[in-house]
Amino acid sequence: xxxxxxxxxxxxxxxxxxxxxxxxxxTIFPVIKGLEMSFYDWSLIGKLDFxxxxxxxxxxxxxxxxxxxxxxxxxxxxxxxxxxxLALGLALLANLNTKIQTFFRGAYFIPSILSVAVISFxxxxxxxxxxxxxxxxxxxxxxxxEPFWLADKYLAWITIVVVTLWWTVGTNMILFLVALQDIPExxxxxxxxxxxxxxxxxxxxxxxxxxxxxxxxxxLQVLASFKVxxxxxxxxxxxxxxxxxxxxxxxxxxxxxxxxxGYAATMSFALFFILLILSIIQLRPxxxxxx
Amino acid sequence: xxxxxxxxxxxxxxxITLAACSGGSDDAGGKVKVPEGATEVVMWNLFGGGxxxxxxEIVDEFNASQDEIFINNIQQEFxxxxxxxxxxxxxxxxxxxxxxxxxxxxxxxxxxxxxxxxTYGEEVGVNWDEFNPNVLDSTVFDGxxxxxxxxxxxxxxxxxxxxxxxxxxxxxxxxxxxxxxPEGFVEFLTTLKEExxxxxxxxxxxxxxxDSYRLWFSFYSQLGGENIVTDDLENPEYVLDVDKAIExxxxxxxLWYEHEVIPLNLADFYADxxxxxxxxxxxxxxxxxxxxxxxxxxxxxxPAPNIFGKEAAFGNSHTFVIPASQDAxxxxxxxxxxxxxxxxxxxxxxxxxxxxxAKTTVVESEEYAxxxxxxxxxxxxxxxxxxxxxxxARGIQDILIRNLDLIWTDEESPEKAFELIEQEVKALIxx
Numbered sequence: 001x002x003x004x005x006x007x008x009x010x011x012x013x014x015x016x017x018x019x020x021x022x023x024x025x026x027t028i029f030p031v032i033k034g035l036e037m038s039f040y041d042w043s044l045i046g047k048l049d050f051x052x053x054x055x056x057x058x059x060x061x062x063x064x065x066x067x068x069x070x071x072x073x074x075x076x077x078x079x080x081x082x083x084x085x086l087a088l089g090l091a092l093l094a095n096l097n098t099k100i101q102t103f104f105r106g107a108y109f110i111p112s113i114l115s116v117a118v119i120s121f122x123x124x125x126x127x128x129x130x131x132x133x134x135x136x137x138x139x140x141x142x143x144x145x146e147p148f149w150l151a152d153k154y155l156a157w158i159t160i161v162v163v164t165l166w167w168t169v170g171t172n173m174i175l176f177l178v179a180l181q182d183i184p185e186x187x188x189x190x191x192x193x194x195x196x197x198x199x200x201x202x203x204x205x206x207x208x209x210x211x212x213x214x215x216x217x218x219x220l221q222v223l224a225s226f227k228v229x230x231x232x233x234x235x236x237x238x239x240x241x242x243x244x245x246x247x248x249x250x251x252x253x254x255x256x257x258x259x260x261x262g263y264a265a266t267m268s269f270a271l272f273f274i275l276l277i278l279s280i281i282q283l284r285p286x287x288x289x290x291x
Numbered sequence: 292x293x294x295x296x297x298x299x300x301x302x303x304x305x306x307i308t309l310a311a312c313s314g315g316s317d318d319a320g321g322k323v324k325v326p327e328g329a330t331e332v333v334m335w336n337l338f339g340g341g342x343x344x345x346x347x348e349i350v351d352e353f354n355a356s357q358d359e360i361f362i363n364n365i366q367q368e369f370x371x372x373x374x375x376x377x378x379x380x381x382x383x384x385x386x387x388x389x390x391x392x393x394x395x396x397x398x399x400x401x402x403x404x405x406x407x408x409x410t411y412g413e414e415v416g417v418n419w420d421e422f423n424p425n426v427l428d429s430t431v432f433d434g435x436x437x438x439x440x441x442x443x444x445x446x447x448x449x450x451x452x453x454x455x456x457x458x459x460x461x462x463x464x465x466x467x468x469x470x471x472x473p474e475g476f477v478e479f480l481t482t483l484k485e486e487x488x489x490x491x492x493x494x495x496x497x498x499x500x501x502d503s504y505r506l507w508f509s510f511y512s513q514l515g516g517e518n519i520v521t522d523d524l525e526n527p528e529y530v531l532d533v534d535k536a537i538e539x540x541x542x543x544x545x546l547w548y549e550h551e552v553i554p555l556n557l558a559d560f561y562a563d564x565x566x567x568x569x570x571x572x573x574x575x576x577x578x579x580x581x582x583x584x585x586x587x588x589x590x591x592x593x594p595a596p597n598i599f600g601k602e603a604a605f606g607n608s609h610t611f612v613i614p615a616s617q618d619a620x621x622x623x624x625x626x627x628x629x630x631x632x633x634x635x636x637x638x639x640x641x642x643x644x645x646x647x648x649a650k651t652t653v654v655e656s657e658e659y660a661x662x663x664x665x666x667x668x669x670x671x672x673x674x675x676x677x678x679x680x681x682x683x684a685r686g687i688q689d690i691l692i693r694n695l696d697l698i699w700t701d702e703e704s705p706e707k708a709f710e711l712i713e714q715e716v717k718a719l720i721x722x
Contacts, residue, residue, distance in 0.1 A: 240697070
């Protein structure tokens with residue numbers, strides 16, 4: 001019996017091997033190689049000098065590392081709560097039993113299928129000064145002045161956050177929507193009989209029922225936001241003057257324009273550990289909750 | 292039976308995936324038909340747009356002109372070009388001939404990735420005296436030639452004739468009426484501001500990025516600033532003349548904030564000039580080709596105003612190099628140099644893109660003189676101040692651009708910005 005189930009399991013192997021090999025070559029091996037690189041003075045063509053923990057020492061006193069890590073953290077702090085609330089709000093709207101339900105679902109989700117290059121170009125196009133779409137509207141409703149959405153350091157942050165929300169809220173909305181539809185109708189019926197108001201239903205039934213999915217979304221959102229790079233690179237280039245440069249951009253510049261791959265790998269591992277710790281913190285209460 | 296089939300499918304998928312990983316040719320060249328008996332020279336080029344078309348024209352002409360050498364011209368994506376070139380050459384899989392900007396040459400030379408060209412150059416009959424000495428100088432390291440320059444493409448100045456004429460700023464012969472002094476240039480722009488209708492503006496320029504850096508470097512060089520760091524491949528010293536750097540930066544800052552002759556944060560300053568909304572603009576010579584092709588745009592191309600005494604401008608050049616390779620065949624390398632010589636002689640074709648050909652013999656030719664606009668700024672080749680010859684040149688440029696942006700966006704004073712630049716550059720070159 002036992003033997004047979006072992007054989008049964010073996011049948012899965014040929015199907016798993018392709019993925020396993022690709023995963024080893026393109027994910028696990030580079031991770032290990034990256035760790036090795038972080039102990040070396042490693043240029044693009046591999047002039048190697050073992051320098052031990054020197055790269056890590058440099059990193060702790062590198063103000064540009066802290067600044068770009070600060071920028072990334074700011075991005076996480078700005079986008080995560082707003083994303084959660086917005087995604088939930090849109091999911092509730094899309095869950096309403098109205099005739100334009102499909103429209104809601106489609107309209108909110110469409111930006112998510114666009115590539116980062118497209119949404120960045122749209123953002124630049126709409127937000128350019130003097131004759132851009134947004135500023136023209138502002139002028140036409142009588143607002144004076146010329147907000148520089150991409151060149152002012154505060155407005156640039158608002159731009160990046162709003163564009164990111166618009167671009168990625170669809171996926172999170174779908175997750176919330178699925179969870180909303182999973183809530184048994186009977187709960188609402190029972191509460192109605194007990195005379196609960198709509199608000200009470202939302203507060204005491206909907207929200208608690210959404211708790212598990214909220215945790216998943218929070219975790220995914222924090223991990224994804226810490227890795228922010230492409231839209232900032234394309235919209236502001238990390239500017240003005242480095243005010244929006246995220247950590248990944250600094251890593252990229254260190255590795256590929258300054259050819260300092262060793263130090264770039266070091267900073268990548270710093271980010272890896274930050275994400276690891278955050279994941280552990282978030283996963284822990286969930287586990288105990290389940291058991 | 293069904294299970295066996297599934298197993299078979301699984302094995303096939305495995306095989307295909309493995310094949311996909313190990314497959315692929317390690318040849319640097321693409322698949323083209325090389326004429327029988329001809330020596331194939333694989334060339335990588337980084338050009339796009341008009342540049343690519345003109346280089347292709349030169350290659351095609353060369354291939355048609357004889358049947359001993361065949362240049363296999365392979366277009367590479369510019370964004371990843373240098374990463375790809377450096378890694379493939381060091382892995383021994385590079386092309387036989389490549390294009391490099393002169394500011395990247397120090398990296399290639401220092402890593403031993405390019406070959407000196409004196410030995411074969413002499414055999415093939417390259418006459419170094421035909422080149423503009425200032426341009427050629429940016430390709431010489433320790434007295435040896437490591438590249439053959441194709442051109443120089445400095446930062447210059449463009450004027451919309453219609454708008455300048457309306458403001459009374461053209462002389463009778465059509466030349467631009469501007470006194471070449473700091474005050475004269477400001478007066479030229481303020482006159483435009485006063486004379487032009489409200490919807491036009493004096494100058495289109497970017498408030499951030501590489502163009503503002505290039506104009507700043509031009510002014511810094513005109514003030515007598517030579518370098519950012521010394522010409523030393525691996526261990527240069529920081530020698531920025533901070534007073535001159537600040538003076539040039541303050542002058543530019545005032546164009547936006549004091550005289551208000553350039554609107555802040557233009558989204559696309561090329562488009563503003565192209566559509567006739569801006570009376571002037573400043574960028575690289577390559578724009579000449581673009582303006583030429585713009586219907587209804589009458590313009591003048593002149594050197595960036597030399598207002599601080601010394602004639603100088605920011606510039607870079609495209610060059611040909613031969614990647615170093617242990618099993619290189621002398622025959623192929625000599626063929627490559629022969630093409631380089633031919634292509635630089637065809638500088639008039641290349642000049643159509645706007646660049647100034649590297650060979651003085653071309654610039655002084657009648658054919659070149661017949662091209663419109665080009666002769667008006669060809670002199671700049673003599674006084675371009677090229678980036679410092681160090682492996683850190685590109686890193687230094689990134690640092691300067693990012694910190695100068697702080698000045699242009701009024702975030703920091705020039706004094707503070709250059710303090711930051713000094714710290715950052717020193718960390719880069721010392722580390």
